[in-house]
Amino acid sequence: MRSRMNRSYKGRTLELLAPAGTMAILEALADSGTDAFYVGGKSLNMRLHRRDLNFSGDELVAAGGLCREKGLRLYVTVNKLMGDDDLAEAPGYLEFLARDVRPDAILVQDMAIPAIVAQRRLGLAMHASVMMNAHDLPGIRALAALGFSRVVMSRESSLADCMRLGEASGMELEYFAHGDLCATHGSQCLYSGMLFGQSSNRGLCMKPCRWPFKATMGGRLYGSGFPLAVRDMCLYLDLQAAADSGISSFKLEGRMRSADYLRPIISAYAGSLDRLVASDGVASDGVASAGVASAGSASSGVSRAGIAGSAELPVETTVPYDPRIGYEALFANRMRDFTTAFAYGRPGSSMLNKRWEGTGKFYSSGKVFSHAAEEPGASPADAAHISKILRSSAVRARPGQSGGRSRPQLAVRVDGTALAGAAFEAGADVAIISGEPLRPLAGAAGIAPFVPIADLESLRKRHPDKIVCLALPRMLEDDDYPAWEQTLRERAGLFDELYVTQLGSDDAFRHLAPRLSGDSSLNILNKAAAATWAGRGLSSVCASIEAGAADLVALVSGSPVPVELIAHGRPTAMYIGLDLASYVANLPPSDPAGAVDGVARDRALAFGTDVIVLIDEHGSPHPVVRDCRDKYHLLPTKAIALLPLAPALIELGVARFRIDCALYDEPTIRALCSGWRAALDGADPASLAMPGEIEGSWFSGLRPSGLRPSSLKSGVSGPGAGKELR
Structure with a gap:
């Protein structure tokens, strides 16, 4: 039996962190060589597909006792994005964990949880889930201020990023070392929730990223393949480089995997870490882990030696480290091909998986998570049902919920001032100018995220009574902060609000903006999270596009600040x-x-x-x-169109109705703004002529994409959707 905290490497303790989906799996793997387990209860975690997985309350208590007996650490995942029903359950569950389970830490995604832990003085250590997308210094410092003692680094973070951020922040870092990867940034995949009502941020992802697709690009048609299906992460050959980058915990993915699948992986990584610890970083004769090329690696060419510093290693040692030991068997038994993902920079096409097990199928059975399904419409009966839910709240619009105006505001999100001016002329009150304008596939390489000062001056002169907002990019890197600080200073007095898109950007730019608003990428789903953001200085928040009708009622009714809703257009789904x-x-x-x-x-x-x-x-x-930042935004096929729900949404107290204008030209934006302005001023939505949409809208049958009450089961559509999960 291994005692706790004994993998010491260059003055730091390394941890191998293994998953366990059930108590039986944890018991079977307790002596496998891992230092810690992460597990989930029957709710509030990110693996909720199967009823036979996860731990009952009694099993969590038993797991805590077993891990203490074995000298292992236990982390409990409370990492689901919380709806209103989850929010009601969370305080009692957290009190139970603190009192009876006594885990070493909990893993957290939702911004409501830190407030509950602090207010109730539960003394639970908190680790930021990968779903919190920690990837920059302001964000990590903000997490530390909220009480987090460890962050699971974003999958898009390189080892060089980890070294820099760990040294600058002093934060303990965890990194996925092996297993399933997502094609999208953490918490920024919304399509499963939009299409099936099964949210990837709430433990029910249906993996549309692993569907087969044909494609067109530049007018050319390409045949069927899996352009969003990526390989499995494997840092086995790169553990020394990762350890030298400052990573403390090496996480293995697999809470839905069997003990038989996990045991050889845990054993291999445990053995390699033990050999690394014994060597204290000295490579065997002729082999430096910094120079080993992983099979299936997707390195961008950034030198591993630059991370590991292998050129400075002593030539002779009595305990040499050879990273290749044990790798052959690991590679031979792989289900998908391997990649080092973003560990050495942005990967190229070699990260694509070509093996059958990577195409949306379960490891165990070969069955798929879901089949492609048409984005559904909704019947008039569904629309009436949704409107009834929206009108169910006893709380109506309070002073300030409509931004101090007698009518709700109409906002547009556009790529520049020309479209903003057109929207203003057609009735919009607010223009949100994107910090990541879209860039054509060919040409337009010089597009910048910063709107020209002269254009802003002209817009303000022509529309002095309108609200002009600047929006930050969805993901800011550390290198972006100085440029944005200069941009905001130079445009002082020319904008009214700054839309913040990630934790830490609010701290960085609060002093440079008249007001801060929360953008949709914050994924705010409940009133407690809204209150946390309000406490950080936000004057309004945008509801998550995954919000169901009941969630939206609770959010709008309980938020201390006005709530914005994306009511029309194609918001980013991935x-x-x-x-x-x-x-x-x-x-x-x-x-x-x-x-x-x-x-x-x-x-x-x-x-x-x-x-x-x-x-x-x-x-x-x-x-x-x-x-313009070379990031890709997958948009829905159909446009969201909540116009028939406008009367109920106005009664509820939605303060700002937003049109996301991706792919819209100026005439379409004018027509949409004119129609929505009339509806918000009291016109009957049925009497309004709105422009047609390519492929139609999610409201051709009157059901909005992200505004689906859980009682409407018809959202799970398409041949066989979800069958294999029962």
Whole structure:
């Protein structure tokens, strides 16, 4: 039996962190070589697909006792994005954990949890889940101020990032070392929740990223493949480089895996870490882990030696470390191919998985999570049902909920001042100018995220009574902060609000903005999270586009600040840091002369040739736009259109109705603003003529994409959706 805290490496303690989906698995793996386990209860965690997984209350108590007996650490995942029903359960559950389970820490995603832990003085140590997307210094410092003692680094963080951030912040760092990867940034994949009502941020992801797709790019049609299906993470050959970067905890993915699957992986990593600790970083003769090329590695060319410092290692040692020991068996038994992902920079197309087990199928059975499904409409009966839920709250709009105005505000999110001016002329009150304007696939390389000063001056002169907002990019890197600070200083007096998009950006820019508003990427789903953000100085918050009707009622009724809602358009459903263009280019060629391919191409090309369009098995085209930062935004096929719900939403007290204008031209923006302005001023939505949408809208049958009450089961659609999960 291994005692606690004994893997000491260069003055630091290294931890191997293993998953356990059930008490039986934890018992079976307690002596496998891991230092710690992470587990989940029957609710409030990120693995809720299967009823036979996760720990009952009694099992959590037993797990805590067993881990203490074995000298192991136990972390409990409370890392689900919380709806109002979850929020009611959370205080009692956290008190139970603190009193009876006594874990070494809990893993957290939702901003409501730190407040509950602090207010009730529970004394629970908190680790920031990968879903909190920790990747920059202001964000990590903000997490420390909230009481977090460890962060699970964003999957897009490199080892060099970890070294820099760990040294600058003093924060303990955890990093995924092996297992399943997501194609999107943490917490920024919303499509499963939008389409199926099964949220990837609430433990029920249906993995649309692992569907097969055809694609169009630059007008060319590509054949079927899996452009969003990535390989499994494997840092086995790179553990020394990772340890030298300052990572303390090496996390293995797999809370839905069996003990038989996990045991050889845990044993291999435990053995390699033990050999590394024994060597104290000295490589065996002729082998430096910094120079070993991982099979399936997706390195960008950044030198591993630059991380590990292998050139300075002594030549002779009595306990040499050879990272290759044990790797052959690990590689031979892999389900997907391996990658080092972002460990050495942004990976290229080599991160794409080509093995059958990576195409959306379970490791255990080979069955798929979900099939492609058409984005559903909704019937008038559904619309009436939703409106009834929205009107169920006894609390109506309070003073300030409509921003101090007698009518709700109409906002647009646009890429520049020309479209903002057009929207103002058509009735919009607020223009949110994006900090990540879209960039055509060909050309326009000089597009910048900073709106020119002269353009802002002209806009303010022409529309002095309107509200002009600047929006930060969805993900700011440390290098971005100085440029944005200069930008905001130079534009002082020319904007009214700054939309913040991630934790830490509020601290960094609070002194440079008249007001701060919370953008949709904060994924605010409950009133306690809204209160936390209000306490950080936000004057309004945008509801998560995954909010169900009941969640929205609770959020709007309970938020201490006005709530904004994305009511029309195509908001980002997946935010992707991978080089998607290179992935599509690796798809096989297709025959555009074929009837099926011809129809698919024509539907896709309706979105234009300046975007990538992924075409699922159902035939639905999914536009993917690239922004000026070379990030990719997968948009819904249909546009959200909540206009028929406008009267109920106004009664509820939604303060700001927002149109996301991606892919809209100026005439369409004018028509949308004119129609929505009339509706917000009291016109009957049924009497308004709105512009048509490519592929229609989520309201062709009157059901909004992100505003689905849990009682409406018809959201799970398509052939066989979810069958294999029962």
